[in-house]
Amino acid sequence: MPETITAPACTTFDDWLAVSTDGFAAMNAGRDPAHLVKELVQNALDALGLGGGEIQLNCQAQDGGVRITCRDSGCGMANLADIRTVFHTSKTDSHLQRGRMGRGFKEMLCMALEATVTSGRRRIEFRMEHGRRVTRQVQLPADQATPGTLVEMQMPWDGDVIQHLVKYFQGMLVPDGVHLVVNGQRVCHRLAQDRIEASLPTELLEDGRWIRPIRKTAIELVPVREGEVPMVYELGIPVCPIEWTVGFHANVQQRVPMNPCRDAVASGYLLKLHRACLPTLLPELSEEQVRQDWVGSAAPHCDEAVQQQIIAKGFGQNIARSVPKMGARQFDEDAREIGTMIIDTRQTSGGFRQILQQHVPTTMEVVEEHNRKRVQAAAAGSFDVADVYQAQDDASARRRRLIESVGGKERVEQVMDFARWFCQKLLDGYEGSAVCSVTLAMLKDVGAIATWSSDDVLTLGIDTPWLWTDPFGEESLATLIHEAAHHLNAHHGQDFHKELEKLAGRAARIMLLHGQEVRQRWPGLSGR
Structure with missing residues (x-):
């Protein structure tokens, strides 16, 4: 006989997945009850829309638990059966809505012992009967219709x-x-002290996936009340502490990107929020508050003008960054002597260190700039040899004595003529080469031997004897080379020293090729 094959039994289900309500409840059991109930309130706010309306929230002890009632006067729900479906929403998603696909409502519902949702003449009931969870939909009489939604x-x-x-x-x-x-107490609207326009990340469901695009929005700064901790708010709903020390909440007027439990913002969001608010909050901050970590973290991302305000308010105006001792020179001590406050950036947080390095000079730079200004001021009192011998005032008499002490009027004029020729030779051939002139000044009191101005005037210190008695000596020539290098670079940085090395080589070539000319033109300068 042929073998008979019996078909296996077949069971058909209505869907691919079965969501365990108890498992869903266990996932949310540890959440703050306030973060669950707020899902009802934010759904109610979304239902009201921009037109406003009424929301009543009651929390009462009942039957050994807590009964939560949330009633709103909003648009109501078109199909109550949809609220049973996890990750279902009838809304077109918008970053200006608080809710996320109705997820929050389901998270609270799965933990409830029982629940009802009523909208218009429709009601859906979630009950426990004989140890089983059951759902019923009820059509109400017209006289029992509920405007808006009641949960x-x-x-x-x-x-x-x-x-x-x-x-x-x-x-x-x-x-x-x-x-x-x-619970019978009105929660009134609170006025914002400031409103800040900003571009911040938000959350949006697009093509079945959550994305975090940047959107223009407003941040309302609302003064905190006594006992309140400054918080981040999403369209009026508290999210988490904002982690700053000023007395304002930040109410972001769009959806805030959060973690899955929606009790903390996404990584990096607070930094972006701090950065957006810092320019407005800066006038409110004390000197101590400006130096706090949240400001330091946000500061490098702010405009330069804001960074400079932070430095001025938090660290002072007349400041410089500490530098290590360089040989026998201690620039920190020199800077203190001229009244500068020293900042050791090693003791500041990374953000502050970054803006201090960007905007604050080192003590070496401050001291050199101070000395340069002193020399410039002294050079501003420069004079010509001819004028000294014509004038009869005390200052001119003192200058004449100095000129005579280094060899007299003729020798000083010859040294000045050589200095002009030598510097011109050094700079000839450079783009925009100088046509330098030479003058005299009293520079010893400001610790200078010579100086080169921005308009290519070489000022020589008449009170430095060796400059006049040995103009061809290594110290004198080194001084002239150094000053000519300032025509190419005003500051003593790495580029200056490179130019200085080039000019030193050029100086050797000049004295080698033009040695006979030098001896013929200035025969009396080779020695006294």
Whole structure:
């Protein structure tokens, strides 16, 4: 006989996945009850839209748990059956809405002992019957219709949580036009002190995936009340502490990117928020507050003008960065002597260190600039040899004595003529080469031998004897080479020293090729 094959039994399910309500509840059991209840309130706010309306939230001890009731006067729900489906929403997603695909409502519902949702003449009931969870949809008589939406949930919480819930929702920043009542107490709209325009990341569901695009928005700075911790708010809903020390909440007027439990913002978001608010908050900050870590972290990302304000307010005006001792020279001590406050950037946080290095000079730079200005001031009192011998005042008499002490009028004029020729030879051939002139000044009191001005005037110190008695000596020639290098680079940086080396080589070539000319033109300068 042929073998008979029996087909296996077949069971058909309505869907591919079965979501365990108990498992879903276990995932959310550790969450702050306030963060679950706020999902009801934010759904109610979204339902009201821009037109405003009323929301009543009640939290009452009942039957060994806490009964949560949230009623709004919004647009209502078109299809109550949809709220049973996880990750289903009938809304077109917008970064200006608080809710995320109805997820928050389902998270709270799965923990409830029982619940009802009523909108218009429709009601959906979630009950426990004979140890099983059951759902019923009810059509109400016309006289029992509920405007907007009414959500009632019996939660397995201890009654002590009620005080925490009431305090949390009394701290909401209620949008203008919304009448919110929590356990019979009105939560009034609070005015913002400042409104900041900014571009910040947000969250948006697009093509089935969550993205975090940058969107233009406003941040409202709302003064904190006594006992409040400054918080980040998403469209009036508290999210998490903002981690700054100024007395303002930051109410972001768009969806805030958060972690899955929506009790903390996404990584890096606080830094972006701090950076956006810092320019507005800066006048409110004390000297101590300006030096706090949140400012230091945000400062490198701010405009240069804001960075300079931070430095001035937090560290002072007349400041310089410490540098190590260089041989026998201690620039930090020199800077202190001229009244400069020294900042050791090794003792500052990374953000402050970055802007200090960008905007604050070192003590070496401060000291050199101070000396340069002193020399410039002394050089401003320069004089010509001819004028000294014509004038009869005391200053001219003193200058004449100095000129005579180094060889007299004729020798000084010859040294000046050689200095002019030598510097001109050094600079000939450079682009924009100088046509230098030479003058005299009293420079010893400012610790200088010679100086080169921006308009290519070489000023020689008449009170430095060896400059006149041995003009062909190594010290004198080194001085002239150094000053000519300042025509090419005004500051003593690496580039200056490179130019100095080149000019030293050029000077050797000049004296080698033009040695006979030098001896013929200035025969009396080879020695006294």
